[in-house]
Amino acid sequence: MxxxxxxxxxxxxxxxxxxxxxxxxxxxxxxxxxxxxxxxxxxxxxxxxxxxxxxxxxxxxxxxxxxxxxxIEEMPAEEPFDQGPLFSVFMLQWLAMMKHQVEFITYASYHNVITNHIVPYFEEKGLFLKELLPSHIQDYYQYELEENGVTTNTVLHYHANIRKALKHALKNDLINTNPADKIERPKKNDFVGSFYNKQETNILFEKVKGELIELAVILAAFYGLRRSEVVGLKWTAINFENKTISIRHTVTPVYFEGQEHIIEKDRAKNKPSRRTLPLVPAFE
Structure with missing residues (x-):
C-alpha cells in the first residue's frame, strides 16, 4: 500500500x-x-x-x-513541508548518538542489529520517520520470522532497539506517538537448558585431559562459570587463606566491523554474577 x-x-x-x-x-x-x-x-x-x-x-x-x-493542492513555495528524515536514516543517526552513551559491547550489538537488519529493510520501503505506523513495524517482525527464520527472542532484541530509538524521537518532538508501543510483541521463547550427567562429565574430563582447555572445562563443570569468567580469572581472585574464589574480572571477544575486539572488565555481567565461591580442594 x-x-x-x-x-x-x-x-x-x-x-x-x-x-x-x-x-x-x-x-x-x-x-x-x-x-x-x-x-x-x-x-x-x-x-x-x-x-x-x-x-x-x-x-x-x-x-x-x-x-x-x-x-492536488500544491503547497506555496514559501511554505515547504519538512518531511524529516527517513526512518532508516533516523535509526543510523540514533545509533551514532548511542556510540557515546553505552558500553562498547552494547554498541556493537546495536550496530549489528541496526545496520545489518533494520536499516536495509526500511531503506527499501522508503518510509519517513513521521509516517511510520505500528503496522509497518509489525510487518517487519513478521518478515524476519518468516523470511529470515529468526527466533522470537531475536525479534524482541530488534524491537528493543526500535522502541528505544523511537522513544528518543518522541522525547524530541520528532513524532507525536511511539508506534512501537502499539504493536503485539511476539511471545518470548522459554529456554530449556540441558546438562551432562555424571557419566558424560567423566567422559568429557577424559577427552580434555592434558589439553590446553582442560582447566577451563573443569572450572566450568565445577562452578558453572561462563566462558568470559573462566578466561577472566586472575590469581588475585584466589584466596588460599579463606579457601575462596571470587568472580569479578571478565574477558569477552566482540566481533565488530570484521575485527575481533577483546573487552576486559573488572566486573561481572551483573550484580548476581559477582560472587564468591568455595575453593574446591582439587583446584587448591
Missing amino acids: VAGHLQEKKGLFYIVLNCKDEEGKRKPKWIPTGLTVKGNKKRAEALLLETRREFTLLLNATEKEPIVEEI
Whole structure:
C-alpha cells in the first residue's frame, strides 16, 4: 500500500502521499480533506486509509504513477513541508548518538542489529520517520520470522532497539506517538537448558585431559562459570587463606566491523554474577 500520513496545515487536515516523479525522485502529493483538525481526527484517519487504498489500486492498475492533479493542492513555495528524515536514516543517526552513551559491547550489538537488519529493510520501503505506523513495524517482525527464520527472542532484541530509538524521537518532538508501543510483541521463547550427567562429565574430563582447555572445562563443570569468567580469572581472585574464589574480572571477544575486539572488565555481567565461591580442594 502507498505510504502516507496526515498533516495539519492552517487548522485543516491534509493527506500527504509518499510518491515519486517520473525520474524516481520523491515528490509528496498533498490532498486536502476539507476537515478541520478539531474534532475530526478519526474521520481524517479513515479518509487517509481509504485514499491510500484507492491510490494503490490505481497504481497497480496503471503500473505507473497515477494522475491525481484534480485533487492536488500544491503547497506555496514559501511554505515547504519538512518531511524529516527517513526512518532508516533516523535509526543510523540514533545509533551514532548511542556510540557515546553505552558500553562498547552494547554498541556493537546495536550496530549489528541496526545496520545489518533494520536499516536495509526500511531503506527499501522508503518510509519517513513521521509516517511510520505500528503496522509497518509489525510487518517487519513478521518478515524476519518468516523470511529470515529468526527466533522470537531475536525479534524482541530488534524491537528493543526500535522502541528505544523511537522513544528518543518522541522525547524530541520528532513524532507525536511511539508506534512501537502499539504493536503485539511476539511471545518470548522459554529456554530449556540441558546438562551432562555424571557419566558424560567423566567422559568429557577424559577427552580434555592434558589439553590446553582442560582447566577451563573443569572450572566450568565445577562452578558453572561462563566462558568470559573462566578466561577472566586472575590469581588475585584466589584466596588460599579463606579457601575462596571470587568472580569479578571478565574477558569477552566482540566481533565488530570484521575485527575481533577483546573487552576486559573488572566486573561481572551483573550484580548476581559477582560472587564468591568455595575453593574446591582439587583446584587448591
